[in-house]
Amino acid sequence: xxxxxxxxxxxxxxxxxxxxxxxxxxxxxxxxxxxxxxxxxxxxxxxxxxxxxxxxxxxxxxxxxxxxxxxxxxxxxxxxxxxxxxxxxxxxxxxxxxxxxxxxxxxxxxxxxxxxxxxxxxxxxxxxxxxxxxxxxxxxxxxxxxxxxxxxxxxxxxxxxxxxxxxxxxxxxxxxxxxxxxxxxxxxxxxxxxxxxxxxxxxxxxxxxxxxxxxxxxxxxxxxxxxxxxxxxxxxxxxxxxxxxxxxxxxxxxxxxxxxxxxxxxxxxxxxxxxxxxxxxxxxxxxxxxxxxxxxxxxxxxxxxxxxxxxxxxxxxxxxxxxxxxxxxxxxxxxxxxxxxxxxxxxxxxxxxxxxxxxxxxxxxxxxxxxxxxxxxxxx
Numbered sequence: 001x002x003x004x005x006x007x008x009x010x011x012x013x014x015x016x017x018x019x020x021x022x023x024x025x026x027x028x029x030x031x032x033x034x035x036x037x038x039x040x041x042x043x044x045x046x047x048x049x050x051x052x053x054x055x056x057x058x059x060x061x062x063x064x065x066x067x068x069x070x071x072x073x074x075x076x077x078x079x080x081x082x083x084x085x086x087x088x089x090x091x092x093x094x095x096x097x098x099x100x101x102x103x104x105x106x107x108x109x110x111x112x113x114x115x116x117x118x119x120x121x122x123x124x125x126x127x128x129x130x131x132x133x134x135x136x137x138x139x140x141x142x143x144x145x146x147x148x149x150x151x152x153x154x155x156x157x158x159x160x161x162x163x164x165x166x167x168x169x170x171x172x173x174x175x176x177x178x179x180x181x182x183x184x185x186x187x188x189x190x191x192x193x194x195x196x197x198x199x200x201x202x203x204x205x206x207x208x209x210x211x212x213x214x215x216x217x218x219x220x221x222x223x224x225x226x227x228x229x230x231x232x233x234x235x236x237x238x239x240x241x242x243x244x245x246x247x248x249x250x251x252x253x254x255x256x257x258x259x260x261x262x263x264x265x266x267x268x269x270x271x272x273x274x275x276x277x278x279x280x281x282x283x284x285x286x287x288x289x290x291x292x293x294x295x296x297x298x299x300x301x302x303x304x305x306x307x308x309x310x311x312x313x314x315x316x317x318x319x320x321x322x323x324x325x326x327x328x329x330x331x332x333x334x335x336x337x338x339x340x341x342x343x344x345x346x347x348x349x350x351x352x353x354x355x356x357x358x359x360x361x362x363x364x365x366x367x368x369x370x371x372x373x374x375x376x377x378x379x380x
Contacts, residue, residue, distance in 0.1 A: 063090055065097045066205055068230030074217065075224035075240045085220050089213045093229070096209050099126050102149060102200045103158060112191045113149070113198040119190040129208050129314070130184045130191050133201050136318030137179035139344065140334060143322035145293040147177050147193075149200040154296075157289045158200070162279035164287065170296035177293050207317025210234035210268055214313075231276070234268040234313055244366070251370070252304035252351055259351060260375065262309065263366040270316040272324040273305030273351075274298070290324050299325040304353050306331055309363055310346035319346060328352055332378060335360060339380045349375075 062071045072089055076082035099122075102109045112120040122130075133146040149158070150173045156162040165173075181197035184190070193199065201208075206229040214236050217225055225236040226245055235245040244263035251259040252275050262269055274288035281287060292299040306323035308316040323331035331350055338344040349367060350358040357375040359367045364377045 063093075065093045066101070066202065066209070066230060068206070070230055071228045072213075073226045074222060076220075076222050081220070081222075085217055085222055088216060088220075089227075092212055092216060093209050096125065096205065096212070099123060100129065100201055100205050102198070102202075108191075109199060109201060112193055115193065117192065117194055119185075119188075119192045121189055122191050124186070124189065125212075127184055127186045127189055127191065129201050129204060130182065130199070131186055132208060132314045133199070133204050133318065134179055134182055134184065136204060136315065136322070139338075140319065140322035140326070142179060142293055143325040143330070143334075144203060144318045145177060145179050146199040146201050146203065147179055147181060147197045148291055148293050149198040150176050151291050151293075151296050152200065152289070155287065155289075155291070156279075157277065162287070164281050165296075174296055177296075203321050204314045204318045206230050206232040207234075207268060207270055207313035207315070210313035232268065232270045232313065232317055235264045235266060238265045249307055249349055249351075250305070253355070257370070259357065259370055259373070260349065261368045262307075262349065262363065263368075264309065267309055267311060268313040268316040269307055269309050270313070270320040271305055271307040272320040273303075274301070274324075275304070290321060292325055299327075301325060301327045302353050303328055303331070303350055304355075305351045307349040307351075308346050309349070312346075315344070316346060323348065323350070328358070332358070335378075336380050348378075 062069050064070065070093060072086050074082045074086045074089070076085060098104065099108050101107045102113060104110055108120070108122045108126045112122065130146070136144050137146065151170070152158050154165040154169060154173060176196040176198070178197070181194040182199060183192040183194070210227050210229055210232060213227055214234065217236055223237040224240050227234045233247050235247070239245055244265050247262045247264055247269050248258040249260045249262060249271065251257045252273050255275055272290055274290060277289040278286050288298045290299050291297065301324050303324050306320050308320045308323060310316045319334070323334060326334060328350060331348060335346065335348050338346055347360045347363040348358070352358070357369060357373065358378050359375045361377050361379045364375070367375060369375045
């Protein structure tokens with residue numbers, strides 16, 4: 001049975017003395033290369049200051065997994081507890097990376113892709129993640145679809161060997177795209193891909209990992225942490241002083257600056273934007289990595305970036321891609337539909353290609369635009 005997204009419960013703030021797990025503390029400056037990041041106080045250029053930077057007085061804490069840089073900050077009752085918890089988080093992310101990377105022939109996803117339609121035995125984590133991918137695909141009407149892997153491979157986004165596929169090549173690949181071809185049996189622990197389908201769950205993997213890390217820390221009675229998993233920023237609880245975490249939203253026209261600042265508690269903020277990964281063709285055309293599953297081409301979106309805020313990291317990860325692909329009106333329609341279904345509710349910060357910013361009403365008071373700019377509040 002396909003697993004449904006579930007809203008995470010809030011945790012209470014710890015009143016104990018807090019230490020930072022510096023062994024894996026984040027080191028993110030104002031010059032943001034990702035869609036979302038935490039930034040230092042007083043960024044130059046009139047940006048909203050006060051964005052949180054994890055403690056980096058100790059050794060650098062970044063590590064690489066899922067083809068991206070990741071950083072963790074953990075606050076706990078002692079330095080030893082914080083360091084041990086941060087190490088456990090890092091190890092869990094690396095374990096997931098080994099299970100899920102389609103380019104790794106030994107991964108469970110690669111084995112499923114190579115199985116020729118036969119059921120493939122997978123771990124509970126992989127089965128749950130594939131199920132979450134299918135749930136997101138269903139929720140978005142296929143705007144997010146894990147079976148786009150043949151398309152992303154054709155464009156070279158999986159290897160870095162970028163190329164522009166021919167119209168005929170894409171037309172031949174499109175029949176292999178469609179999440180209905182994927183079956184997951186979480187009880188039996190199998191994934192089956194029909195009709196030549198191949199999957200890449202990278203569109204939900206970082207959010208799924210963040211959900212797992214929050215659960216891991218809660219099991220250790222840790223209630224304050226911040227993760228940046230390649231631009232997918234997740235807060236566990238509040239800061240040690242009880243105030244909300246502050247997460248910067250990058251300016252798509254100048255990702256080294258902030259478009260605004262979000263205050264969050266117990267939430268994930270995930271952004272997708274055309275500026276994150278792209279290449280230029282021989283004719284100078286820019287091709288970004290956010291493909292429209294219905295056409296095989298980079299989505300012709302009227303959005304520059306889509307940030308999704310919610311309690312479920314995997315959902316936020318998938319929905320940020322879907323909202324970008326759907327464009328402004330489609331993203332807002334998706335938000336309104338989810339708002340009517342409380343279990344699937346989320347919020348949005350949408351930056352249009354013309355520079356306008358739209359913020360959904362539930363988080364309007366938590367969003368501060370950069371100096372000299374404003375945000376239009378959207379109501380359901």
